[in-house]
Amino acid sequence: MTEISRRKFIQLSVISTAIAVGASGCKNEAIWKQEATGQYGGMANKVYPYVDQPGGTIDGIPVYYATTCGMCGAGCGLYVRTMGGRAHKVEGNPNHPVNQGKTCLRGQLSLQHLYNPDRVMRPLMRSNSGGNLQEVDWEAALTKSASALADAHGKAAILVDGVTIARSPTKMRLLQELSTHIDAKLIQLSLVDDSPWRAAAAACYGKDQIPDYRIDHADLVVSFGGNFLEAWPSPVYYGRLFGEFRQGAHRKPGSHGRFVYVGPRLSMTASRADIWLPCQAGTEPIVASAVLNEVGGKGVNAEYAAAVSGLSRAQILHLASLIKDAAGAFVAIPGDGLFSSASVTEAFAAVENLNVRMKSECVMFGEAMLPVENPLGGLRSLLSLVDEMKHGNIDTLMLAGQVNPAYHLPADANWRAAVAKVPTVISLTSFLDETSSEAEIVLASRTFLEEWSDQTPAVLPGGVSLASLTQPVIDPTYITKRHEVDSNNHPVPMMDTREHNDIVLALLSRLRSSSPLETGMSVVRRTWYPQLGVPPDAPDTDESWPNTVSRGGQWRKSHAAAVSMAAASAQDFSAQVPAQDGRFALLLFPHIYHDDGRHANLGWAQEMPDPMSSAVWNTWFEINASVAHELGIRTGDIVRLKSESGYVDGPAVPSPGIHPETVAMPIGQGHTAYGRNATEVGSNPLSILDITVDQKTGAFAFSATRVTLVKLRDAQAGFHAEQDTLVLVQDRPHGAEPPAVKNLIHETAGEWRSGRPGAESKVLEERTKPIL
Numbered sequence: 001m002t003e004i005s006r007r008k009f010i011q012l013s014v015i016s017t018a019i020a021v022g023a024s025g026c027k028n029e030a031i032w033k034q035e036a037t038g039q040y041g042g043m044a045n046k047v048y049p050y051v052d053q054p055g056g057t058i059d060g061i062p063v064y065y066a067t068t069c070g071m072c073g074a075g076c077g078l079y080v081r082t083m084g085g086r087a088h089k090v091e092g093n094p095n096h097p098v099n100q101g102k103t104c105l106r107g108q109l110s111l112q113h114l115y116n117p118d119r120v121m122r123p124l125m126r127s128n129s130g131g132n133l134q135e136v137d138w139e140a141a142l143t144k145s146a147s148a149l150a151d152a153h154g155k156a157a158i159l160v161d162g163v164t165i166a167r168s169p170t171k172m173r174l175l176q177e178l179s180t181h182i183d184a185k186l187i188q189l190s191l192v193d194d195s196p197w198r199a200a201a202a203a204c205y206g207k208d209q210i211p212d213y214r215i216d217h218a219d220l221v222v223s224f225g226g227n228f229l230e231a232w233p234s235p236v237y238y239g240r241l242f243g244e245f246r247q248g249a250h251r252k253p254g255s256h257g258r259f260v261y262v263g264p265r266l267s268m269t270a271s272r273a274d275i276w277l278p279c280q281a282g283t284e285p286i287v288a289s290a291v292l293n294e295v296g297g298k299g300v301n302a303e304y305a306a307a308v309s310g311l312s313r314a315q316i317l318h319l320a321s322l323i324k325d326a327a328g329a330f331v332a333i334p335g336d337g338l339f340s341s342a343s344v345t346e347a348f349a350a351v352e353n354l355n356v357r358m359k360s361e362c363v364m365f366g367e368a369m370l371p372v373e374n375p376l377g378g379l380r381s382l383l384s385l386v387d388e389m390k391h392g393n394i395d396t397l398m399l400a401g402q403v404n405p406a407y408h409l410p411a412d413a414n415w416r417a418a419v420a421k422v423p424t425v426i427s428l429t430s431f432l433d434e435t436s437s438e439a440e441i442v443l444a445s446r447t448f449l450e451e452w453s454d455q456t457p458a459v460l461p462g463g464v465s466l467a468s469l470t471q472p473v474i475d476p477t478y479i480t481k482r483h484e485v486d487s488n489n490h491p492v493p494m495m496d497t498r499e500h501n502d503i504v505l506a507l508l509s510r511l512r513s514s515s516p517l518e519t520g521m522s523v524v525r526r527t528w529y530p531q532l533g534v535p536p537d538a539p540d541t542d543e544s545w546p547n548t549v550s551r552g553g554q555w556r557k558s559h560a561a562a563v564s565m566a567a568a569s570a571q572d573f574s575a576q577v578p579a580q581d582g583r584f585a586l587l588l589f590p591h592i593y594h595d596d597g598r599h600a601n602l603g604w605a606q607e608m609p610d611p612m613s614s615a616v617w618n619t620w621f622e623i624n625a626s627v628a629h630e631l632g633i634r635t636g637d638i639v640r641l642k643s644e645s646g647y648v649d650g651p652a653v654p655s656p657g658i659h660p661e662t663v664a665m666p667i668g669q670g671h672t673a674y675g676r677n678a679t680e681v682g683s684n685p686l687s688i689l690d691i692t693v694d695q696k697t698g699a700f701a702f703s704a705t706r707v708t709l710v711k712l713r714d715a716q717a718g719f720h721a722e723q724d725t726l727v728l729v730q731d732r733p734h735g736a737e738p739p740a741v742k743n744l745i746h747e748t749a750g751e752w753r754s755g756r757p758g759a760e761s762k763v764l765e766e767r768t769k770p771i772l
Contacts, residue, residue: 059084066093066552068455068468070448071106071113072595073163074098074234075457077552078107080449080473087111087449087473092236096468097461097555099236105593105608107236112602114449114474118675119430122496124442133432133442138496142503145398145441146510148424152396154183157385161401162190162377163596164448165500167455169370169467170527174504175400176373181511184398187385188377191408191596191667191686192232192336193699194458195378200334200348203568204356205363211352212364212462213331215257216244220326222260222319224284224351225337227269231590232336234459242272258326260319262287263337265587265622265664266657268611277319281585281662281703282340283309285350287316288332292350294320297357297567299350310659323358331355331362336589340703344694349568356565363565364462367558369531372456379691380698382409389418399427399436400500402598406434407671410689412645428503431601433674444497449473451499452521454528454553467531468553469524472499528554583706586641587664588685594668600678601671609729610666613653616727619682620653622664623709628654636715636726641665641707646688649712651726663709667702682724 062083069076077096081089090110094101123141124133149156158179165171166188179186194210202208210233215221228238244250245257261273264281279287283305290305292298294317302320306313323330334351338344355363382405388394397419409415419425419438427436428443436442445451453470460466476495484492498506499520509515518526525545529535531554532544548554590596593605600606606617613620621639633639639652641663648670658664670684692704715726 062088065471065473066469066550067449067473068453068470068552069103069107069110070164070453070455070470071110071599072231073167073455073458074236075167075455075468076103076107076236077468078103078110079552082473085474087114093552096552097464097466098234098457098459098468100240102236102240104236104239106595106599106605109593109599109602109604110447110449112604113599114447116431116601116675118432118601118677119447119495120432120442120444120497121494123444126440133437133439138498138506141441141443142506142510145426145443146507148396148426148441149178149182149184149398149507150511152182152184152394152424155393155395156182156184156398157388157394157396158184158186158398158400159382159385159403159405160186160188160375161403162188162193163402163598164455165401166190166375166377167372167458168453169372169456170454170524171400171500171504172372172375173527174501174508174523176375178504178508178511181508184396185385186375187381188375189382189403189405189408190377191700191702192339192590193378193697194233195374195697196338196344196348196694196699197233197334199345199697200352200568203349204352204566205365206564206566207365209365209368210459212366212459213238213333214241214362214364214462215331215333216241216248217250217329218245218257218326218331218362219329220258220260220322221245221331221333222262222323222354223269223273223333223335224288225263226333226335227267227337227589228333228335229269229272230267230592231595234457237459237461258322260322262319264585264659264662265337265589266612266655267589268592271612271657275319277311277315278657278659279309279311280659281337281587284338285343285347287311287319288350288354290316291320291323292354292357295324295354295357297353299353310661323354326358328359328361330358331360337587337703339699339701340585340587341701342692342695342704344699344701345696346568353567356567359565363563365563366460366462367465368456368460369465369467369554370454370456370527378693378698379409379700380693383413383691383693386413386415386418389422390414392421394422396424396426397422399425399429399439402429402431402433404433404435404597406438407597407674407684408686410645410691411687412691428500430497431675434672437673443503444495445500445503446472446476446497450476450497452501452524453499454524463557464555465558466553466555467528469528469548469551471549583708584641584661584663585659586643586685586689586703586705586707587662588667588689588703589664591666591668594666597668597671597674597678597684600668600681601675603677606677606681612657613655614728615653616729617681618724618727619650619666619669619685620726621650621709622653622655622658624658624660624662625654625656627660628652631709631711633711634715635728638712638715638724640710640712641685641688642710643688643705643707644690645705648683648685648688650683650724651715652711653726663707 062081065080067078069078076099077093079091079093080087092099092101092103122135125136197210198208259273260275261270262277270276286305289299290302302313302316332351332354334348338347405415425439426441427439428445429436430447450472455468501520501523534544593608594600609616633652637652640647640649665685669682671678690705692701
């Protein structure tokens with residue numbers, strides 16, 4: 001640790017005293033005001049370094065920056081606390097309409113995204129085909145990239161990260177310009193695709209966007225496979241509304257809203273429900289259709305729904321009666337659990353039809369202040385691109401953001417074989433993953449905490465017109481190598497990265513043979529100035545822009561027009577009934593911390609236990625406890641899931657909270673190349689999936705595969721990394737679990753299966769036994 005001189009110690013003491021005095025309400029309020037309100041951005045756009053510090057910084061005085069979280073597509077507003085130019089803490093922006101000061105764990109993880117030791121530090125290129133990636137300067141990387149794009153002569157494609165980049169108005173505008181200039185295909189890739197949801201909303205409400213379900217105004221919420229408190233589409237927003245739904249201002253004292261969950265797995269969201277109806281995987285829309293039929297709409301009859309779902313007719317009728325009683329204060333919510341057939345859009349529409357029939361007063365739509373035109377997307381579009389790559393019709397492929405088809409696509413898609421036939425692959429990314437590590441050129445982009453950008457949130461709050469702004473909170477050019485200087489005696493930067501927009505602008509300038517006239521910030525301002533009513537040639541002293549930067553975006557109340565509701569056409573759901581062939585439905589769900597796998601390279605995400613299984617640093621297979629009992633499978637035993645396309649192995653977690661004909665598994669682990677924290681950790685179930693595409697939108701139905709299950713071997717005492725040891729937070733170090741813990745799930749399964757009287761008391765007694 002560096003020694004602190006007596007003079008520096010006195011300076012710090014004086015500053016600390018000043019802060020304390022300001023906090024106590026005395027006359028000297030300047031420092032306390034800066035601490036309390038912060039200088040959120042500001043007109044000068046100055047970001048102080050944390051290694052090579054310029055003059056003018058004040059030790060001990062924090063500076064805050066308002067920005068937008070880029071860890072998912074929810075678009076939550078953030079305040080980032082910096083000290084001496086280094087980002088120290090992330091908190092929610094209390095004024096932002098989406099999260100109102102709250103963040104999820106992924107938002108807190110953004111600092112590990114920023115300080116990740118496995119980041120791409122400089123541009124990389126291969127010296128020859130099959131050679132290793134080597135660091136080069138920007139001039140060489142950009143010149144070769146622009147040449148490859150120009151020489152493609154229309155045989156080029158740009159593949160965009162649909163979770164983050166495709167939601168940025170400015171980034172998409174620049175990428176559209178680039179694709180138009182070189183006559184390239186522009187395609188987005190998002191594993192959990194919102195296009196079926198938007199298509200259903202367009203059919204039922206006339207709005208091509210995800211609805212805002214105002215559950216805080218509802219008396220009854222019914223979720224059909226929608227895990228809205230977890231990873232998709234806006235968990236912080238719905239977590240806040242769910243709290244209001246339970247005990248908010250709209251509730252009478254002592255009352256709370258009622259929540260019913262229909263789905264095969266007791267997820268974290270389902271565990272918050274008053275009633276859980278564990279239907280067979282893939283039958284949620286059939287249950288919704290039967291309920292619709294009971295409340296006066298056109299759907300299947302309750303007897304048929306009961307026969308295929310595993311629910312009883314009485315359960316379906318009871319749900320219908322609850323919905324009738326709630327009337328307009330009812331709302332039905334679909335979600336990621338509906339990606340289980342080739343009729344994903346119809347499944348979403350079946351749920352939305354319930355809202356239409358009941359004239360739900362809880363379905364609203366916000367307004368995008370800066371709309372983004374959705375580029376072509378879906379698995380169908382990507383498979384078409386793969387086919388063109390196979391036949392030599394793509395000479396240059398550019399990847400923008402954390403888009404990772406080598407990881408997200410099933411093995412049967414043959415991505416690796418197809419991309420090997422593309423002469424030049426360019427990746428614009430911050431991290432090397434399975435896809436970008438195979439590129440010929442890697443353009444090292446900065447993280448969202450170091451760049452200017454903007455975002456349109458996935459869920460726009462009803463009655464609000466909104467756009468979020470991203471600004472850099474640190475400047476990485478000041479992060480220097482200690483004691484190293486160049487020929488001009490200037491410190492040598494540790495990283496030589498550029499903003500995403502700056503890279504695209506540099507490519508455009510080379511393709512147009514012109515000098516770059518804009519920067520990452522100026523191109524964002526060009527997007528925003530018309531919305532702010534500011535002339536393009538306005539001076540930097542115009543306050544509209546710095547005020548927008550200081551807020552983290554723009555939002556205002558908009559005219560809340562009545563939602564136009566029209567029922568989508570009734571569908572025949574017989575094709576969605578899983579075949580009774582003795583196999584299990586494989587239910588995949590985005591990991592609450594890793595999302596679709598993009599955050600598996602963060603140590604904190606790996607260390608955080610899953611809220612339902614308590615597992616860390618691995619994947620696991622959730623198996624019905626009764627089925628596990630019959631197959632002799634205990635907690636931690638290694639099992640194999642096999643589909644028509646391959647198999648994955650991993651530890652089992654028997655649970656009574658899953659349908660007997662379903663096996664559930666999280667998405668996000670099993671990377672083969674994604675940094676020290678993610679590589680060779682767990683299994684990737686996406687590789688063994690059948691290629692099932694939604695008929696209407698082309699989205700990937702990633703839960704439509706059926707698998708067989710077989711036990712490979714018993715769990716071994718202790719930890720064995722090479723054998724996929726299941727690590728739970730309640731594990732005892734240096735040994736196996738006590739027998740009372742290990743046998744508990746089997747006692748529970750046996751008693752539940754036999755239904756003997758007194759089973760609950762025996763389980764409770766077993767739970768409360770002291771474990772030494």
